[in-house]
Amino acid sequence: MSVALPELFVLGMACLILVIDLFLTEKTRIVTYLLAQATLIGAAIASMAHQFGAPEIAFDGNFIRDGMGDTLKVFIYLSAFVVFLYSRSYLQARNLFKGEFYVLGLFGVLGMMVMVSAQSLLTLYLGLELLSLSLYALVAMNRDSTYASEAAMKYFVLGALASGMLLYGMSMIYGVTGSLVLSEISGQVATLGADDMVLVFGLVFTIVGIAFKLGAVPFHMWVPDVYQGSPTAVTVYIGTAPKIAAFAMVMRLLVDGLEGLHPHWQGMLVILVILSLAIGNITAIAQTNIKRMLAYSTIAHVGYLLLGVLSGTEAGYASSMFYTIVYALMSLGGFGMIMLLSRAGFEADKLEDFKGLNERSPWFAFMMLILMFSMAGVPVFLGFWAKLSVLSAVVDAGLVWLAAVAVVFSIIGAFYYLRVVKLMYFDKPVDNTPIEGDIDVRVMLSANSLAILGLGLFPGGLMGLCTRAMGL
Amino acid sequence: MSSELPLLSLVVWTPIIGGLLVLAIGSGKHVLEARVVSLLVALLTFAISIPLYVQFDPTSFQMQFVELHPWIERFNIHYHLGVDGISMPLILLTTFTTVLVVLAGWEVIQYKPAQYMAAFLIMEGLMNGVFAALDAMLFYVFWEALLIPMFVVIGIWGGPRRVYATIKFFLYTFLGSVFMLVSLIYMYFQADSFAILDFHTLKLGLTAQILIFIAFLLAFAVKVPMWPVHTWLPDAHVEAPTGGSVILAAIMLKLGAYGFLRFSLPITPDASRELDWLMIALSLIAVVYIGFVALVQKDMKKLVAYSSISHMGFVTLGFFIAFTIFENTGSWKGAAMGIEGGIVQMISHGFISGAMFLSIGVLYDRVHSREIAAYGGVTNTMPTFAAFAVLFAMANAGLPGTSGFVGEFMVILSAFKANFWFAFFAALTLIIGAAYTLWMVKRVFFGEVANDNVAKLKDINAREFIILGTLAVAVLFFGIYPAPLLDVMGVSVQHLLEHIAQSKL
Numbered sequence: 001m002s003v004a005l006p007e008l009f010v011l012g013m014a015c016l017i018l019v020i021d022l023f024l025t026e027k028t029r030i031v032t033y034l035l036a037q038a039t040l041i042g043a044a045i046a047s048m049a050h051q052f053g054a055p056e057i058a059f060d061g062n063f064i065r066d067g068m069g070d071t072l073k074v075f076i077y078l079s080a081f082v083v084f085l086y087s088r089s090y091l092q093a094r095n096l097f098k099g100e101f102y103v104l105g106l107f108g109v110l111g112m113m114v115m116v117s118a119q120s121l122l123t124l125y126l127g128l129e130l131l132s133l134s135l136y137a138l139v140a141m142n143r144d145s146t147y148a149s150e151a152a153m154k155y156f157v158l159g160a161l162a163s164g165m166l167l168y169g170m171s172m173i174y175g176v177t178g179s180l181v182l183s184e185i186s187g188q189v190a191t192l193g194a195d196d197m198v199l200v201f202g203l204v205f206t207i208v209g210i211a212f213k214l215g216a217v218p219f220h221m222w223v224p225d226v227y228q229g230s231p232t233a234v235t236v237y238i239g240t241a242p243k244i245a246a247f248a249m250v251m252r253l254l255v256d257g258l259e260g261l262h263p264h265w266q267g268m269l270v271i272l273v274i275l276s277l278a279i280g281n282i283t284a285i286a287q288t289n290i291k292r293m294l295a296y297s298t299i300a301h302v303g304y305l306l307l308g309v310l311s312g313t314e315a316g317y318a319s320s321m322f323y324t325i326v327y328a329l330m331s332l333g334g335f336g337m338i339m340l341l342s343r344a345g346f347e348a349d350k351l352e353d354f355k356g357l358n359e360r361s362p363w364f365a366f367m368m369l370i371l372m373f374s375m376a377g378v379p380v381f382l383g384f385w386a387k388l389s390v391l392s393a394v395v396d397a398g399l400v401w402l403a404a405v406a407v408v409f410s411i412i413g414a415f416y417y418l419r420v421v422k423l424m425y426f427d428k429p430v431d432n433t434p435i436e437g438d439i440d441v442r443v444m445l446s447a448n449s450l451a452i453l454g455l456g457l458f459p460g461g462l463m464g465l466c467t468r469a470m471g472l
Numbered sequence: 473m474s475s476e477l478p479l480l481s482l483v484v485w486t487p488i489i490g491g492l493l494v495l496a497i498g499s500g501k502h503v504l505e506a507r508v509v510s511l512l513v514a515l516l517t518f519a520i521s522i523p524l525y526v527q528f529d530p531t532s533f534q535m536q537f538v539e540l541h542p543w544i545e546r547f548n549i550h551y552h553l554g555v556d557g558i559s560m561p562l563i564l565l566t567t568f569t570t571v572l573v574v575l576a577g578w579e580v581i582q583y584k585p586a587q588y589m590a591a592f593l594i595m596e597g598l599m600n601g602v603f604a605a606l607d608a609m610l611f612y613v614f615w616e617a618l619l620i621p622m623f624v625v626i627g628i629w630g631g632p633r634r635v636y637a638t639i640k641f642f643l644y645t646f647l648g649s650v651f652m653l654v655s656l657i658y659m660y661f662q663a664d665s666f667a668i669l670d671f672h673t674l675k676l677g678l679t680a681q682i683l684i685f686i687a688f689l690l691a692f693a694v695k696v697p698m699w700p701v702h703t704w705l706p707d708a709h710v711e712a713p714t715g716g717s718v719i720l721a722a723i724m725l726k727l728g729a730y731g732f733l734r735f736s737l738p739i740t741p742d743a744s745r746e747l748d749w750l751m752i753a754l755s756l757i758a759v760v761y762i763g764f765v766a767l768v769q770k771d772m773k774k775l776v777a778y779s780s781i782s783h784m785g786f787v788t789l790g791f792f793i794a795f796t797i798f799e800n801t802g803s804w805k806g807a808a809m810g811i812e813g814g815i816v817q818m819i820s821h822g823f824i825s826g827a828m829f830l831s832i833g834v835l836y837d838r839v840h841s842r843e844i845a846a847y848g849g850v851t852n853t854m855p856t857f858a859a860f861a862v863l864f865a866m867a868n869a870g871l872p873g874t875s876g877f878v879g880e881f882m883v884i885l886s887a888f889k890a891n892f893w894f895a896f897f898a899a900l901t902l903i904i905g906a907a908y909t910l911w912m913v914k915r916v917f918f919g920e921v922a923n924d925n926v927a928k929l930k931d932i933n934a935r936e937f938i939i940l941g942t943l944a945v946a947v948l949f950f951g952i953y954p955a956p957l958l959d960v961m962g963v964s965v966q967h968l969l970e971h972i973a974q975s976k977l
Binding site: 358362369373378379380384385388389391392395396400403404407408410411414415418419421422425426459460463464467 | 543544545546547587609612613614616617619620623624627628634635638639642643646647650651653654657658660661
């Protein structure tokens with residue numbers, strides 16, 4: 001039982017908060033918020049207590065607690081914590097400051113934790129659905145917004161379809177190997193060989209499901225609409241922690257379970273990567289809505305993230321993990337900045353809303369500059385080291401040409417990040433409303449951006465954490 | 473040989489930290505304080521860089537003032553600094569030029585002066601980092617990070633088309649360098665290290681060498697810039713504020729040429745030998761064709777920008793004729809002159825192009841026009857300034873006695889050893905260069921006073937006199953007595969040639 005202690009803790013607390021929230025009024029709702037944050041901190045302590053111990057397996061081989069899982073979970077809590085912090089005043093200003101946001105958010109976190117620790121197809125699917133259902137509801141939280149309803153509908157329909165695909169693939173794998181437990185599947189794949197037809201079919205459907213959840217092209221259609229339609233507080237939630245969980249899903253399925261099929265899935269991932277890099281980066285140029293632009297940039301980042309996985313080496317997996325964490329940190333800052341600029345009745349989600357930010361607030365313009373250059377992969381910011389790691393993984397795997405393709409698209413990508421910097425620094429402001437925002441948001445946002453700079457100067461620690469988590 | 477202080481680290485980090493300090497104090501009304509602090513930081517950095525020259529041991533080709541600390545263990549990346557006779561003069565050029573740039577922006581920049589000064593100081597530190605880095609990844613970090621302050625400088629304080637120019641500048645240079653990144657990663661897996669000196673001794677097959685050479689060429693040719701990837705430069709120069717143009721011309725262009733010496737030639741000597749015809753052809757096209765392009769410019773800054781491209785053609789020509797000279801004469805001694813000439817040309821072009829842009833800045837601050845046609849007879853109203861400007865123009869045209877002559881003469885002389893026609897085309901520049909420079913001088917400075925604007929001009933003030941005077945001294949000093957420069961680089965160049973003489977196949 002102690003293996004799943006953090007999960008049980010979060011589950012218990014989420015239920016408790018749900019009940020407590022019933023007795024709270026508008027004025028005392030802050031208690032819900034504080035309890036949710038306390039839950040995340042408590043879970044982090046529980047997860048860190050055993051970090052890097054020997055892997056432990058529980059529940060008849062369905063559940064695992066290992067270094068990678070614990071590290072990813074800690075970053076999931078961190079992301080959720082920062083999201084809750086950034087979004088408090090945003091939600092209050094829009095009359096969305098309700099207990100549901102935090103309860104659903106915590107259940108989402110629980111789903112992600114289950115995904116991260118899944119050691120069988122069933123556990124994985126359970127976690128995935130718990131996460132997805134929470135997300136569908138969160139997207140629709142702003143009931144009066146037609147955009148949000150449309151986004152939720154689209155997300156739900158396409159998400160259900162993808163889950164169906166994934167289940168179909170899992171059923172084929174189960175049919176061939178006769179097991180749901182990933183370690184047993186892995187053993188069976190080794191005896192069956194990589195060219196078993198049904199197994200490869202199962203792999204194809206599994207990859208479709210994974211690509212959908214990650215938002216890789218050509219299964220990316222939901223990403224821009226959901227990012228744009230959701231309240232920004234929900235967008236930042238979707239854009240950060242679930243990516244970490246999706247990375248864990250990739251690792252559990254493709255590496256823990258189907259590593260024997262590496263020659264097959266490497267080729268499939270190469271196609272996904274190239275398409276994601278191309279469509280993500282090129283389409284982002286045409287956007288005028290910054291949330292939509294960041295959505296396409298996410299798609300491109302997913303392409304980079306998969307570069308490390310497809311190399312099929314331990315170092316490559318570690319580099320992808322590093323990329324995922326770095327991406328989550330940058331994404332938190334980017335959306336956090338949008339929420340900082342927004343106020344009641346003004347979403348600040350147009351690119352023009354960033355015009356002349358250097359005049360209005362040089363400090364936060366500089367913070368955004370750090371985030372943008374980091375996302376573009378310019379040294380010395382953290383994003384560069386993430387790109388370097390995944391590129392070195394593919395070069396090591398002998399795919400120098402793929403690294404060359406990836407850097408070409410990073411140049412195209414640089415253009416739209418530069419455009420944000422251009423708007424902030426070279427254009428005159430359109431409105432001169434002073435930038436307000438609670439002190440906790442301002443401090444956290446500054447810390448978020450400075451971390452991108454500071455960790456960029458000394459990236460060794462975070463890189464080392466990822467390699468250690470992979471057991472290198 | 474070396475002192476206790478980590479001089480190179482100080483030269484890199486003093487201006488960066490100073491720049492952040494300026495940013496911090498200058499955000500409110502403390503504009504004057506910000507300017508004074510900037511100047512002090514720039515002067516301090518220059519002072520720190522002087523011992524690099526004084527304590528340098530010119531008899532050794534080894535890297536000096538070396539600092540080596542582990543940085544990122546996962547990739548075996550080190551914080552590894554050191555200079556030889558090639559990079560040390562370039563660091564001095566950087567610290568010297570930055571002082572002038574800070575002075576030149578003193579009262580001219582009224583919009584957010586603290587940010588302006590801070591950007592230049594941070595750039596100075598990063599440029600010193602590029603010249604001092606001995607770890608390829610450290611080099612790359614400095615190299616790329618440099619784009620950010622320059623992007624901001626052109627974009628905020630530039631001319632009317634600044635946004636177009638700065639985005640073009642950024643994307644062009646970014647395009648060039650990402651391929652370098654891929655080849656550095658490739659070599660990392662061969663050498664299991666990012667140390668540049670390990671790359672020098674790394675064995676590589678010819679195909680790999682050619683691909684790596686081309687990747688480097690993209691990075692460095694864009695920076696130099698070589699024809700045909702030069703088109704970002706005139707735009708960036710014209711739109712940049714005076715200080716930006718000076719830094720671009722005096723130092724940034726040298727980064728590319730320095731890259732050829734530190735990376736392309738020693739890491740891929742066989743590919744360099746195979747492809748030297750390409751490099752020579754591109755260099756000669758730059759020298760001759762771009763010279764003609766400069767002739768027809770109506771905008772003074774554009775004219776100087778094109779003349780920079782043409783002069784940088786000499787630098788790359790001097791580097792890459794080495795192989796032909798060796799085949800013709802069988803001796804590496806003759807080849808040394810070409811490379812040394814190229815380096816002298818780099819330093820001298822740093823002074824001269826900086827001086828030219830500062831002179832244009834003097835006129836632009838008063839009349840707010842860069843058009844040649846807007847001037848005429850400036851000598852009548854600004855005699856002191858005209859004397860300086862004519863001197864710099866002569867130096868730009870390569871008049872003997874100025875530093876512009878030394879480098880060009882050495883390169884032409886060694887080009888004769890390679891091939892008569894190389895020398896012939898290179899020497900054409902003496903005519904074309906004189907034509908475009910002197911024709912501009914005639915139209916701007918001589919003749920009758922052209923219009924009311926010119927009639928109202930006031931001669932240069934003490935600040936401008938100090939800036940231009942310092943540069944004039946430098947131009948004349950190295951023109952008459954280039955030995956201090958040649959002495960420091962001699963052994964290092966010799967070592968470089970001995971190194972590239974050996975095939976790595």
